[in-house]
Amino acid sequence: MKVVYTDVLVIGGGLTGMRMAIAAKRRGHDALILSLVPPKRSHSKAAQGGMQASLGNVIKGQGDSEDVHFEDTVRGSDWGADQEVVRMFVNTAPKAVRELAAWGVPWSRVKKGDRQVVINGQQVTITERDEAHGLVAQRDFGGTKKWRTCYVSDCTGHAMLQAVGDQAIAESIPVHERTEALALITDGERCHGAVVRDLVTGELSAYLAKATAITTGGAGRIYRVTTNAVICEGIGHAIALETGHAALGNMEAVQFHPTGIFPAGILVTEGCRGDGGLLKDVDGHRFMPDYEPEKKELASRDVVSRRMEEHIAKGKGVKSRWGDHLLLDITLLGEHHIRHNLREVFEICHYFLGVDPVKDPIPVRPAQHYTMGGVRTKPTGESPTLKGLFSAGEAACWDMHGFNRLGGNSVAETVVAGMLVGEAIADYCDDRANDATIPMAAVREQLGAVAGRLDAMLQRRGGEEPQALKVAMQSIMTDKVGIFREGAKLAQAVDELQQLLKRSRSVSVAPGAGPNPELVAAYRVQMMLKLAVTVAYGALQRTESRGAHFRQDFPRRNDAEWLKRTLAWWKSPDDTLPTLTYEALDVRKMELPPGWRGYGNKDYVDHPDTPARAEEVARLREQVGSADRFAVQAALMPYQHMLPERYRGRNERIDELFDAQPTKAA
Amino acid sequence: MNHTTTAVADAPAATETARRLTFNILRYNPQEKGSAPRMQTYHLDEAVGMTLFIALNELREKQDPSLQFDFVCRAGICGSCAMMVNGRPTLACRTLTRDVGPEITLAPLPVFELIGDLSVNTGKWMRGTSERLEAWLHGDAKPRDIDRLEERMEPALAEQLNELDRCVECGCCVASCGTARMRADFVGAVGIAKIARFRLDPRDKRTDDDYYELIGTDDGVFGCMSLLACHDVCPKDLPLQTQIAFLRRKMAGKGWA
Numbered sequence: 001m002k003v004v005y006t007d008v009l010v011i012g013g014g015l016t017g018m019r020m021a022i023a024a025k026r027r028g029h030d031a032l033i034l035s036l037v038p039p040k041r042s043h044s045k046a047a048q049g050g051m052q053a054s055l056g057n058v059i060k061g062q063g064d065s066e067d068v069h070f071e072d073t074v075r076g077s078d079w080g081a082d083q084e085v086v087r088m089f090v091n092t093a094p095k096a097v098r099e100l101a102a103w104g105v106p107w108s109r110v111k112k113g114d115r116q117v118v119i120n121g122q123q124v125t126i127t128e129r130d131e132a133h134g135l136v137a138q139r140d141f142g143g144t145k146k147w148r149t150c151y152v153s154d155c156t157g158h159a160m161l162q163a164v165g166d167q168a169i170a171e172s173i174p175v176h177e178r179t180e181a182l183a184l185i186t187d188g189e190r191c192h193g194a195v196v197r198d199l200v201t202g203e204l205s206a207y208l209a210k211a212t213a214i215t216t217g218g219a220g221r222i223y224r225v226t227t228n229a230v231i232c233e234g235i236g237h238a239i240a241l242e243t244g245h246a247a248l249g250n251m252e253a254v255q256f257h258p259t260g261i262f263p264a265g266i267l268v269t270e271g272c273r274g275d276g277g278l279l280k281d282v283d284g285h286r287f288m289p290d291y292e293p294e295k296k297e298l299a300s301r302d303v304v305s306r307r308m309e310e311h312i313a314k315g316k317g318v319k320s321r322w323g324d325h326l327l328l329d330i331t332l333l334g335e336h337h338i339r340h341n342l343r344e345v346f347e348i349c350h351y352f353l354g355v356d357p358v359k360d361p362i363p364v365r366p367a368q369h370y371t372m373g374g375v376r377t378k379p380t381g382e383s384p385t386l387k388g389l390f391s392a393g394e395a396a397c398w399d400m401h402g403f404n405r406l407g408g409n410s411v412a413e414t415v416v417a418g419m420l421v422g423e424a425i426a427d428y429c430d431d432r433a434n435d436a437t438i439p440m441a442a443v444r445e446q447l448g449a450v451a452g453r454l455d456a457m458l459q460r461r462g463g464e465e466p467q468a469l470k471v472a473m474q475s476i477m478t479d480k481v482g483i484f485r486e487g488a489k490l491a492q493a494v495d496e497l498q499q500l501l502k503r504s505r506s507v508s509v510a511p512g513a514g515p516n517p518e519l520v521a522a523y524r525v526q527m528m529l530k531l532a533v534t535v536a537y538g539a540l541q542r543t544e545s546r547g548a549h550f551r552q553d554f555p556r557r558n559d560a561e562w563l564k565r566t567l568a569w570w571k572s573p574d575d576t577l578p579t580l581t582y583e584a585l586d587v588r589k590m591e592l593p594p595g596w597r598g599y600g601n602k603d604y605v606d607h608p609d610t611p612a613r614a615e616e617v618a619r620l621r622e623q624v625g626s627a628d629r630f631a632v633q634a635a636l637m638p639y640q641h642m643l644p645e646r647y648r649g650r651n652e653r654i655d656e657l658f659d660a661q662p663t664k665a666a
Numbered sequence: 667m668n669h670t671t672t673a674v675a676d677a678p679a680a681t682e683t684a685r686r687l688t689f690n691i692l693r694y695n696p697q698e699k700g701s702a703p704r705m706q707t708y709h710l711d712e713a714v715g716m717t718l719f720i721a722l723n724e725l726r727e728k729q730d731p732s733l734q735f736d737f738v739c740r741a742g743i744c745g746s747c748a749m750m751v752n753g754r755p756t757l758a759c760r761t762l763t764r765d766v767g768p769e770i771t772l773a774p775l776p777v778f779e780l781i782g783d784l785s786v787n788t789g790k791w792m793r794g795t796s797e798r799l800e801a802w803l804h805g806d807a808k809p810r811d812i813d814r815l816e817e818r819m820e821p822a823l824a825e826q827l828n829e830l831d832r833c834v835e836c837g838c839c840v841a842s843c844g845t846a847r848m849r850a851d852f853v854g855a856v857g858i859a860k861i862a863r864f865r866l867d868p869r870d871k872r873t874d875d876d877y878y879e880l881i882g883t884d885d886g887v888f889g890c891m892s893l894l895a896c897h898d899v900c901p902k903d904l905p906l907q908t909q910i911a912f913l914r915r916k917m918a919g920k921g922w923a
Contacts, residue, residue, distance in 0.1 A: 037736070038789025040835055041744040055816075098812040104803035104869060106827035109819050134818030152828055158743060159831055166802035169793065177789045178781075200781050201697060229739045264715075266741045321714075340825070344743060351742055351760040352717070467727045510731060514697030514782055518731035649813035658814060 001444060002205035006032040007429050009193050009209035011181045011236055013039030015161055015414035016393030016421075017215035018168045023422020025171045029429045033168070033175040034196060034207070036231050040165045043217050043229040047157030047411035048344055049271030050139060050149035053093035056653050057110050057135040059128055064138075064146035066090040066651070067629055071592055073406055076143045076300050078547035078557060079585075079594040080250065080372075080402020080565070085379050087591070087639040089400050089409075089416050094651040096415045097136060097150050103163040107136040108151050108341070118276025118332055120296065121286065131654050139341075140274040141407045143300035143599070149408040154269050154344045157411050164415065178515075182523065184212065184239050184389065185446050187439050191389035194239070195450045199515045204451055206443050210436050211425045213381070213390040214240055215418075218371035222532045223482075224474035226368035227260050227267035236395045238527035240375045241534070241578070245386040247567040249397030249583075251373035251531065252538035255405055255548045256305040256483050260367025262325035264352055267369070268345045268362060270407040273297040275341065277330035279308065280361060281316040284327075292599055299599040302404040302548040305366035306600075309483050318363065327361035334358075366483060370394065370410060372401045372548065373535075376567055379642050381421030382428070388436070390425055392417035399565065403547025423644035457522050463508030466522035469500050473525070473532050476500075481536045486552045490540040497533040498576040504529050534568045534578045541580060542566065545601070559594050559607035563587065587613050591637035685712040685768050689725065691733070692773040695782045705771075706730075712767060718751065718758035722772075722784075734783035742901070745834030748775055748841070749784045755838040757901045758784075775841040788837040795853055799880050801860040804872050817869065830863035830909070832902045839896035839906065851885040855896035855906045858887055862909040865916075877913075878920040887914045 008024040010017045013035030021031035033039065056064035069090040074081055101107055112133035114125050141149040152159040168175070181194035185206065193208040219234025220226035240246040258279070259268050273279070278286045279297050291307040292299045299307075308326055311317070317324030330338060330345070335358045338346055342357075349355040349362055375383065375391035377398045383389040392398070393414050400413060428434050457463075480493035504526045509519045544558035545551050563585050568578035587593055587609035594610050596602050617636060624632045630650070634640070640648050652658045687710045694703040708725050719740045726733045735758070738746040742760040749758050750773040752766055763770065778786035795801070810817070839855035846852045861881050864870040881887045890910050897907040 037738050037744075037746060038792065038835075040792070041738045041746045041789075043739070045744050046739055046741065095812040098810065098814075098816045101816045102803075102805055102810045102812070102869065104805075104864075104867060106824045106831050106867075107816075107819075108828075109821040109824045111821040134820060136816055137821075152831075153825075155743070155828070155832065158834070159828065162831060163803070166796070169796050170800075170802040175793070177793075178787075200787075229744070230737055348741060351762075352715075467731075512695075512732050513699070513701075514695055515734065516732070517726060517734060521731075652814045654815070 001447060002203070003443070004032070004205060004207045006030050006207070006209050007211070008032070008425055009207050009212045010034070010215060011194060011213065012215035012217060012395065013175055014042035014215060014217055014393065015044040015164055015411065016418045017213070018164045019415050019418025020213060020215060020392060020422040020425065021173045022164070022167055022171055023419060024426050024429070025173055027423070027426035029426055031173055032207070033173060034179045034181055035175055035177050036180055036199070038177050039168070039175050040161055042161060043232050044411065044414055045157045045161050046227070046229060046267060048154040048267065049141065049269035049274065050151030050156045050408050051097065051160070051412040052141065052144070052148045052406065052408035053097040053150055053412060054090065054146070054148055055094055055097065055136055055138060055150065056146065056655060057132045058138045058147050059126055060140065060147035061138045062655065064148055065629065067633065068145050069093070069148060072144045073400065073409060074592045075597040076404050076406040077402025078404055078597060079559070079563065080253065080399070080546055082379070082399045083591050083637060084639045084642060085398050085400045087637065088379060088420060088643055089413065091643065091651070092416045092419060092647050093412045095647060096412065096419060100160060100163055100415065101136060103167055105159050105163045106152055108153060110135050110137045121276070121278055121332070129654070135654070139271055140298065141270055142273065142298045142304065143295070143406045149271070149274065151271065153340065154271055154342050160411065160415065180235065181239055183446060183450050184243050185443055186243050186245060186386065187442050188245065190387040190436070192436065192438055192443065195447050199520070202514050202516060204447060206447050208438055208443065210429050210434065211388050211390055213392065213421070213425060214375055214395050215391065215393050216395045218394040219531050220368050220371065222473060222477050222528050222535065223368035224478040225260065225265045227257055227265055228368070233524055233528055234371070234531045235524060235527055237374060237531055240389065240391065241530060241568065241570045242527070243386060244569065244571055246383045246389055247376045247385065247569050248534060249373055249376035249399055249565050249567055250403070250538070251534045251568055252542055252549050252566060253372035253403045253547060254368060254535060255301055255370035255372060256366040257301055257369030258304040258308055258366050259328050259364040261348065261353060262320070262363040262365045263322040265367040266348055266352055268328065268348060268364065269342070270301070272328055272330050272342060272345060275337065276333055277328055278332070280327045280329050281311060282318045283316070287311050287316065295599040300404055300597070301369070301407060302550070303600040305483055306550060308366055320363070325363045325365040328364045329361040330357050331359060331361065368478070370405055372403060372405055373397050380424035381417065382424065388434070390421055392421040403549055419647065420644060423646070454519060454523060457507055457509045457519060458511050460506065460508035463506045464503045466507050466509070466518065466525045469504050469507070470521065470525045470528065473497065473500055473529055477532055477535070481539055484550060484552055485539050487540065490536060493536040494533060494540055497529060497536055501529040501533060501576050530570060533576070537577055538566045538568060538580065555601065557601070557604035559610065560605045563594065563607050589637060591617070591633070593617060687712050687721065687763055687767045688769045689721070690769070690771040691783065693783055694780065695734070696780060697782065712763050716763045718761045718763065719747070721763055722758070734781065734785045736785050743834065745836030748788070748836040748838050749773065750775060750841070755841040755899050757836060775837050777840050777846050778837060786837070788835065791837070791840070792835045792856070795857050796860070799853060799857050799860060801864070803864060803867065803870050805869055806871065827863065827867055830859060830866065830904065833859055833904055834902060836901060838899045838901060842895035842899045844891055844893045845889045849885055849889055852889045853881060853886055855910065857881070858890070858910050858913055859904055859906060862913050865913070874916060874920050878917055881913070882917045882921055887917050890914065
């Protein structure tokens with residue numbers, strides 16, 4: 001039995017995993033990263049448009065603050081988010097941008113003076129302030145009150161991944177590339193590491209650590225049409241679920257991005273609309289203002305995606321041999337803007353569609369994009385039920401996105417969660433109470449169990465074909481667990497997915513030395529099916545509409561019954577359905593009690609505690625007065641103590657210079 | 667404007683008979699005892715808008731489950747899928763069969779360690795080169811206070827830096843490089859471009875003396891024979907020719923000083 005020891009085992013080499021490893025390493029703990037692919041090829045790279053942080057440097061961002069970012073995020077989540085976690089996030093995001101600036105990210109910068117922009121379809125001249133010249137610039141994105149999205153042209157994720165990846169190399173953090181964790185090693189109470197397969201040699205080994213973190217990103221590939229990279233198959237989610245001791249939160253919360261290119265599903269950034277691009281139908285009509293007069297193309301993604309599908313259902317889509325689609329028109333932005341600020345979009349249209357977006361509109365239709373659900377953790381990133389297991393980023397549910405994530409908040413979350421959870425992991429490793437005694441017999445047994453599972457597939461003849469099962473699963477998910485959901489269809493999906501799951505237990509694979517791609521597909525499809533049925537079953541049970549989860553048969557958000565987080569557990573390996581439990585959100589502690597989001601459906605059922613809390617919030621605001629926004633915030637929902645000490649400071653802005661006020665909060 | 671015709675430009679009509687594509691693929695699995703490199707032929711009906719990503723996956727799903735290759739983003743941004751397509755290194759995911767068929771020869775990138783079939787270990791090579799060239803930003807020894815305003819930068823400079831930062835480490839430049847075939851330790855255009863990128867960045871405190879130590883050798887910028895295939899094949903159109911020439915002049919100046 002080959003065994004590798006480290007302090008912190010990080011499963012997943014994207015932005016979150018690498019930033020977390022850097023944090024742990026800098027605190028004196030050895031960190032080792034497992035990655036399916038060379039880390040600079042991770043899906044973090046696909047974040048194009050930018051990262052939200054309330055720097056407020058551009059004139060259209062003036063007046064932005066943690067408070068505005070907080071409210072936008074909570075409204076975006078349709079009140080599903082953990083508001084304390086959102087507070088932790090919005091306070092750290094500006095620091096993350098500044099840290100990345102110091103690490104070399106070539107953020108696009110503000111140029112003082114007049115510039116032409118497109119707002120609401122019109123050319124407008126805006127004037128950037130002299131004092132903002134050379135600071136990090138922000139662009140507009142959906143669901144935000146201010147221009148808050150910091151960007152590097154339209155390759156923000158790429159630039160961030162370069163810088164963070166470079167720092168990981170500078171810190172000599174080992175990355176075991178082309179390795180895959182197939183099971184977590186636990187003693188029933190604590191996680192001790194993982195059983196890992198080498199994707200070059202096919203060899204299995206045990207990686208043992210004081211703390212293990214899952215930072216494997218999303219699970220988009222359980223759907224047929226997705227913007228996600230081919231490696232986003234949710235295996236990190238699955239290994240946590242399969243322990244039986246860790247829960248997945250809100251897996252039915254799945255985001256569909258309005259502008260996947262049609263039919264390939266490759267993403268073109270929300271920055272297209274943020275920068276002034278318009279959505280049009282078969283008649284060349286700009287239809288979003290008809291549905292969303294306030295936010296138009298820049299309502300939150302769940303709302304825009306639904307409106308698009310609604311419009312297509314009315315027969316207003318453009319017909320093509322692959323089905324109907326709509327059009328994203330960025331021609332009004334002009335060639336210079338497109339070739340400089342939307343360069344990747346230009347390349348994608350050129351190579352994959354043969355379309356020149358300077359001259360012609362881009363065929364688009366909503367595609368699966370983001371997994372809001374994930375490994376349920378505390379605000380520290382640790383599983384509340386399996387000691388030593390941490391998770392962060394898209395793989396986790398800590399839970400800052402609730403039922404809909406805002407554009408630009410995910411790539412911001414990657415680094416912020418890496419910073420915060422990285423500190424929590426270092427604290428955990430520092431604490432002598434967490435010293436581990438590794439049960440070697442259990443390690444041996446669990447490695448043997450994985451080996452046995454793979455051998456059975458290789459020895460079986462004439463069993464199920466993994467690829468056929470996967471294609472069937474993906475079709476069910478896209479057709480029946482998509483943007484518009486409905487009880488009967490969901491029940492059918494749950495039923496069919498259970499059948500597929502049962503069939504996947506007798507999958508067979510031809511032997512082959514090395515990685516054996518068919519074997520990879522086989523063991524993954526078994527795990528993916530558990531996630532798919534978890535998503536579908538959660539969606540079936542949730543008889544309301546919230547954020548991206550929209551039930552045609554229950555179109556109202558129902559806070560009275562559903563202001564709660566779904567937790568899914570896989571109790572026994574023989575189960576074909578997860579066991580669901582629910583965790584209530586406490587309205588009485590919310591800084592922003594539930595209300596209307598400012599876009600989308602105005603109709604919802606209040607939680608019984610909401611009126612009282614709303615009154616209390618109003619009273620507290622009055623008591624404290626509006627002189628000091630920090631004092632108001634602290635009175636409503638104290639959260640500072642939850643942040644690692646080094647990240648508790650306030651954030652300087654050109655409108656809130658430190659020289660004019662105390663530099664540290666406490 | 668008639669928007670209905672713009673869905674997929676140049677798509678042949680649905681009634682047109684699909685072309686029959688022939689793939690000649692280099693097969694070799696070093697993990698398998700007795701495996702020897704050989705060419706294997708496959709046939710596939712072309713579809714509208716078919717890329718090598720779609721074609722190779724279809725071959726693996728329907729004809730040969732053992733075929734090894736690498737794709738991640740399938741959108742031309744991650745650099746995973748570089749391979750030799752009809753003798754030229756390029757990103758497979760954004761190569762349309764329309765442009766390279768009907769007979770398509772696929773081979774793994776040379777120079778890099780072979781994992782199997784079309785899959786090579788570019789990750790290991792890139793990490794090694796980054797370590798050797800210390801290809802990370804060497805900022806101030808004292809970390810900046812990230813609560814405070816970020817350091818300012820001229821907008822035009824930020825754009826220039828991004829231009830050099832766009833490298834996706836796909837390995838095409840190395841695979842096309844004459845020197846890389848002869849000198850195992852040559853840093854390649856990717857390595858030189860990285861140094862050029864940090865040299866341009868005022869946040870990096872290294873001097874030309876420091877850079878000379880890293881690339882002022884025949885394994886560095888003086889190894890380049892100016893064949894410049896790297897410049898021609900770079901999928902991201904990085905200005906490699908200018909950067910190599912510029913750095914060579916700067917480094918030569920250091921060497922003579």
